[in-house]
Amino acid sequence: MTSLEIENVYAAYDKADVLEGVTLTVAPGRITCLLGSNGSGKTTLIRAILGLTPPRAGTIRFGGATLSGLPTHKVIAAGIACIPEGRKVFTKLTVEENLRLGAYQEASAAAVAERLGRAYEIFPQLAERRAQLAGTMSGGEQAMVSIGRGLMSAPKLLLIDEPSLGLSPRLVKENFSIIRRINEQGITVFLVEQNVHQTLAIAHYGYVLSQGRVVASGSAEALARDAAVQRAYFG
Amino acid sequence: MDAGLLAQFVANGLMLGMMYALVAVGFTLFFGVLDVIKFSHGDVLTVGAFTGYSTYLGLKLLGVANPWLQVAAVVIVACAAMALLGALIAKYIVMPLKGAPALNVLLITLMLGTVLRESVRLFYPDGANPKRFPRLLPTDAVALGSFNLRLDSVLLFLGGLAVIVAIHVLINRTKLGLAIRAVAQDEETAKTMGINFTLVVLVTFAIGSAAAAFAGVMNGLYYNEINFGMGLWLGVIGFSAAIVGGLGNIYGAILGGFLFAALQTVGAVALPFASAYKDVFAFAAVIAIMAWRPTGLIAERTSERV
Numbered sequence: 001m002t003s004l005e006i007e008n009v010y011a012a013y014d015k016a017d018v019l020e021g022v023t024l025t026v027a028p029g030r031i032t033c034l035l036g037s038n039g040s041g042k043t044t045l046i047r048a049i050l051g052l053t054p055p056r057a058g059t060i061r062f063g064g065a066t067l068s069g070l071p072t073h074k075v076i077a078a079g080i081a082c083i084p085e086g087r088k089v090f091t092k093l094t095v096e097e098n099l100r101l102g103a104y105q106e107a108s109a110a111a112v113a114e115r116l117g118r119a120y121e122i123f124p125q126l127a128e129r130r131a132q133l134a135g136t137m138s139g140g141e142q143a144m145v146s147i148g149r150g151l152m153s154a155p156k157l158l159l160i161d162e163p164s165l166g167l168s169p170r171l172v173k174e175n176f177s178i179i180r181r182i183n184e185q186g187i188t189v190f191l192v193e194q195n196v197h198q199t200l201a202i203a204h205y206g207y208v209l210s211q212g213r214v215v216a217s218g219s220a221e222a223l224a225r226d227a228a229v230q231r232a233y234f235g
Numbered sequence: 236m237d238a239g240l241l242a243q244f245v246a247n248g249l250m251l252g253m254m255y256a257l258v259a260v261g262f263t264l265f266f267g268v269l270d271v272i273k274f275s276h277g278d279v280l281t282v283g284a285f286t287g288y289s290t291y292l293g294l295k296l297l298g299v300a301n302p303w304l305q306v307a308a309v310v311i312v313a314c315a316a317m318a319l320l321g322a323l324i325a326k327y328i329v330m331p332l333k334g335a336p337a338l339n340v341l342l343i344t345l346m347l348g349t350v351l352r353e354s355v356r357l358f359y360p361d362g363a364n365p366k367r368f369p370r371l372l373p374t375d376a377v378a379l380g381s382f383n384l385r386l387d388s389v390l391l392f393l394g395g396l397a398v399i400v401a402i403h404v405l406i407n408r409t410k411l412g413l414a415i416r417a418v419a420q421d422e423e424t425a426k427t428m429g430i431n432f433t434l435v436v437l438v439t440f441a442i443g444s445a446a447a448a449f450a451g452v453m454n455g456l457y458y459n460e461i462n463f464g465m466g467l468w469l470g471v472i473g474f475s476a477a478i479v480g481g482l483g484n485i486y487g488a489i490l491g492g493f494l495f496a497a498l499q500t501v502g503a504v505a506l507p508f509a510s511a512y513k514d515v516f517a518f519a520a521v522i523a524i525m526a527w528r529p530t531g532l533i534a535e536r537t538s539e540r541v
């Protein structure tokens with residue numbers, strides 16, 4: 001099994017570093033979460049992994065292969081998929097086109113058809129609306145499109161950035177249970193969240209990011225009790 | 236006005252509209268994937284027409300006399316060579332300017348266009364003078380009253396139509412087309428789908444440039460003449476057509492191309508004493524349309540833009 005190893009990663013947009021030497025490991029087959037308040041650099045770390053904001057220094061490895069320095073499509077080819085912050089569905093494409101894009105690197109039409117079927121099984125609402133433009137869907141439905149799309153490549157590792165953002169408590173709960181099921185099917189999950197309690201309830205291991213540095217880490221149970229986490233989140 | 240003459244005007248307008256549409260589609264594709272306006276596009280058309288002409292001369296030297304073979308080779312070589320040139324321009328000139336202000340890209344490609352145009356003028360043998368482009372298609376004609384419908388015009392129009400339909404099918408019905416649309420909407424998210432962004436951009440520039448080459452050859456076959464400045468004018472019109480139709484929208488570009496030709500035709504018919512004013516009329520009408528619909532006729536709905 002392959003693990004994601006992030007070692008001493010620095011990343012910046014303009015000049016000032018947003019990530020200042022982040023080191024963490026996403027263990028295979030598990031849900032690893034990254035908690036942190038607004039602006040702590042969580043999304044930047046996801047972008048660094050994907051090669052969208054290439055690290056200024058440090059290395060990112062996935063199952064022995066070095067990802068840092070690769071263009072994004074090669075990172076994806078290594079077996080990684082992303083459910084990005086804010087869903088990022090292609091609003092002017094149909095639901096089905098969105099899903100198909102998730103399997104862009106899959107050459108076998110049969111495999112794509114089979115995964116489409118599975119996505120529609122998980123989200124029956126999407127099946128009814130497969131020809132609808134994604135931009136005309138509700139926020140909750142767009143979240144389904146985004147999750148379904150992330151699964152279409154049958155990834156080894158799924159990066160999920162704040163899936164609960166902007167959703168009703170009921171939908172948040174549903175999404176978290178879907179994430180747990182995804183993981184039970186053998187997909188490694190790296191979950192970025194601000195929703196501490198529900199995240200720690202499904203995660204196996206967690207890290208806390210603050211101002212671009214990892215300030216705490218441990219098993220989910222330990223983190224739930226950890227004073228640093230409490231401080232980071234509740235003042 | 237005499238019906239035959241009117242029919243002649245309409246036929247000519249349709250032919251011009253097709254050429255403009257072919258050029259406009261390129262502008263709109265480039266804008267779609269990279270948000271740039273590539274002003275050298277018209278001059279790529281010129282180079283394409285001269286490449287086609289050289290291919291014809293080469294075949295003649297080799298003793299290939301079959302006009303169908305000649306026309307096929309002229310079209311294929313011109314389109315393939317311009318596809319390559321378009322991809323090279325994208326890779327070495329436009330892509331490196333990514334992130335620079337749009338005005339810089341516009342200026343630099345404007346200069347590149349001048350380099351291409353002047354190179355044809357200076358380095359092509361006797362390039363400063365117009366070249367007689369051969370009639371390669373059968374010129375049989377059917378007389379419809381006083382209007383002569385010529386077979387070569389019909390074939391050229393159908394050829395242009397085939398290219399437009401092929402581009403439509405490519406964009407809307409293929410995986411590559413899906414990738415192009417995804418990149419046009421959201422470059423970063425498209426990358427995270429595993430799309431090779433650079434490749435998609437290069438292929439898009441190749442497609443648009445090949446369409447321009449086709450328009451250049453079409454223009455040569457229709458008027459039986461090419462010159463080093465032909466692409467400048469067609470480029471300006473193609474650009475206006477893309478803008479008036481709604482930059483970024485393929486159907487807008489096609490609509491804009493035919494609309495511009497229609498305006499020219501109306502101008503020519505309405506002002507028979509001064510048909511030189513037909514372009515003035517057409518551009519004035521375009522300005523009026525832009526004042527009425529600043530984002531073009533088929534505008535992206537702003538609510539859809541994130």
Ligand SMILES: Nc1ncnc2c1ncn2[C@@H]1O[C@H](COP(=O)(O)OP(=O)(O)OP(=O)(O)O)[C@@H](O)[C@H]1O
Nearest residue numbers: 013014018036037038039040041042043044045194
């Ligand atoms: N595209 C960008 N250009 C410049 N600075 C940026 C950009 N994106 C983020 N930043 C800055 O980087 C820092 C970290 O942002 P990041 O998006 O990684 O935070 P985050 O932990 O994901 O926050 P949130 O929980 O609000 O999503 C912030 O100070 C932000 O202003």
Ligand SMILES: [Mg+2]
Nearest residue numbers: 042043044085
């Ligand atoms: Mg974020």
